[in-house]
Amino acid sequence: MTGGCNGIGKAICEAFAASGAQVVCADVDEKAATLLRPGIAFRRIDVSVDVECSQIVEETVSEFGGLDVLVNNAAIQPPSSYVRVEDTRSEDYHRMLAVNLSGYFFMAKFALKAMRQQQSGVVINIASGQAHRTTRGVPIYGPIKAANVLQAMQWGIEYAREGVRVVSVSPGAIDTPLVRASLDAQGGESELANRHPLGRIGKPEEIAHAVLWLSSSAASFITATDLSVDGGLQAFGAFADPFPRIIV
Ligand SMILES: NC(=O)c1ccc[n+]([C@@H]2O[C@H](COP(=O)([O-])OP(=O)(O)OC[C@H]3O[C@@H](n4cnc5c(N)ncnc54)[C@H](O)[C@@H]3O)[C@@H](O)[C@H]2O)c1
Known part of the structure; x- marks a missing residue:
């Protein structure tokens, strides 16, 4: 599990641990790691x-005797990256490419080899609604999220006959500390919530439950595809204007 110390990743770690799995949380945030619940290895x-x-x-693999599930979740979106293409800082471009794209690739490269050898396993890439529709100010983040979906499809096809499934999950807006801070700064979540037909943003646990299910044998015929867990955001046009206030 990458990026498991905070936000969505933390909820995924906790859901797997609660289901009885042995969980390894791979993250850069040593401070947040001290708050992980006992039983989750950092x-x-x-x-x-x-x-x-x-x-x-x-x-x-050597400590636990195998690797059943890899969740590629660690990604960054620095505030300075919310600009137009022409204003993008080279360091943001290269760092986001390195973490959000190469990080997913290299974790999968080594995990898929181990899973092919054991003839079983599931890889889940956490993508985003921004993989499927786009908006202003995300010239690096959005296209890389689209690539995370295509990575899962390509890897899924490549390893389908070797007992390994690969899927991506595309969350809508989720109530993580980063999103919460930005919403509070903008005066609350009502507008963003309204963009989701369910009328609210999601909870990290709601992504975790989907990931847990996708990695289980209950989802054994699901591979090389994407699951939106977004309260209807994409069906509604993803980043379109919020619901009209006057309905006739
Ligand atoms: N929060 C949302 O609304 C939302 C919506 C759609 C998609 N997503 C996606 O969900 C995933 C998790 O998002 P989040 O909001 O929980 O983010 P977050 O910032 O709360 O957590 C990301 C975690 O990744 C870790 N990390 C960052 N760089 C790393 C690196 N180089 N190596 C290892 N770990 C690293 C961080 O320390 C942190 O623990 C991301 O892939 C994000 O793009 C989030």
Whole structure:
């Protein structure tokens, strides 16, 4: 599990642990790791470094005797990246590519090898509604999220005959500390909530439940595809204007 110390990743770690799984949380945030519930193992890795991805997969397989599920979740979206293409800072571009795209790739590269050898396993890429529709100010984040969906499809097809499934999950807006801080700064969540037909943003646990189900044998015929967990956001036009206030 990458990026499991905060937000959605933390909820996924906790859901797997509650289901009885042995969970390794791979994250850079050593401070937040101290707040993980007992029983979740923490390893400090930076997913943008391929050697560290290789090492954690190797250590996990050797310590636990295999690897059943990889959840690629660690991603960044620095405030300075919310600009137009022409105003994008090179360091944001390269860092987001390294973490959000290469990080997913290298974790999968080593996990898929281990899963092919054991002839079983599931890889889940956490993508975003921004993989499917777009909006202003996300010239790096959005296209990389689209690539995370296509990674899952391509890997899913490639490993389908070897007992390994690969899927992506596309959340709508989820109530994580980062989103909460931005909403509070903008005076509450009502507008963003309204963009979701269910009339609210999601909870991290709602993504975790979907991930847990997708990784289980109950989802054994699901591979090389994407699941939106977004309160209807995409069906509604994703980033379209909010619901009209006057309905006739
Ligand atoms: N929150 C939302 O509304 C939302 C919506 C759609 C998609 N997503 C996606 O869900 C995932 C989780 O988002 P979140 O809101 O929980 O984010 P978050 O910022 O709360 O958590 C991300 C975690 O990744 C870790 N991380 C960052 N860089 C890392 C690196 N180089 N190596 C290892 N770990 C690293 C961070 O320390 C943190 O624990 C991301 O892929 C994000 O794009 C989030």
